[in-house]
Amino acid sequence: MPRYTVTVDEREYDITLEYFSGRLEAVINGEKRRVLVHKLQDTRSLLLIDNRVLEVDVRTNGAGTVSGERIVFMRGREIPVTVEDYSLAQMRKTAGISSHVKTEKSFVAPMPGLVVDVRVEPGQQVNSGDPLVVIEAMKMENVFKAKSAATVKAVLVTSGQSVEKGDTLVEFE
Numbered sequence: 476m477p478r479y480t481v482t483v484d485e486r487e488y489d490i491t492l493e494y495f496s497g498r499l500e501a502v503i504n505g506e507k508r509r510v511l512v513h514k515l516q517d518t519r520s521l522l523l524i525d526n527r528v529l530e531v532d533v534r535t536n537g538a539g540t541v542s543g544e545r546i547v548f549m550r551g552r553e554i555p556v557t558v559e560d561y562s563l564a565q566m567r568k569t570a571g572i573s574s575h576v577k578t579e580k581s582f583v584a585p586m587p588g589l590v591v592d593v594r595v596e597p598g599q600q601v602n603s604g605d606p607l608v609v610i611e612a613m614k615m616e617n618v619f620k621a622k623s624a625a626t627v628k629a630v631l632v633t634s635g636q637s638v639e640k641g642d643t644l645v646e647f648e
Contacts, residue, residue: 480559481556490503509524555622580647590609592609601625607645
């Protein structure tokens, strides 16, 4: 049974997953949950968790591994999530190594689209969760936020500009 440490808003969850035909059982911090997953699109799914329905959109940095950072869009919120193998997380904690993301030097477009709003300017201080850029993709506006506190060094896009996945939009000091 795979076991993970999942961090959401600096709170850690111990999650064990067991797969059965058509469903999975999750044990979250010692509490059992029945989960049914219905995939809608590549990143979007409907989850039925203990008879409660949630639509989620989970985006990764493209690393293709279970462990790593995710952005979960749910109920109109963008939630940064980190997933780690439980054993590795325990070793990291024992060694006194932080799991927090190091300040990134740039923000790149996670998807192609049209920049509809730039909410930062050079010299501006941003905190984790502050909006940086709004990109319209597939007729939806996506607000992308800072992952950590930083100072904006340069803004490389303007409203109305088309961007491709991986284009650098904002640089930080």
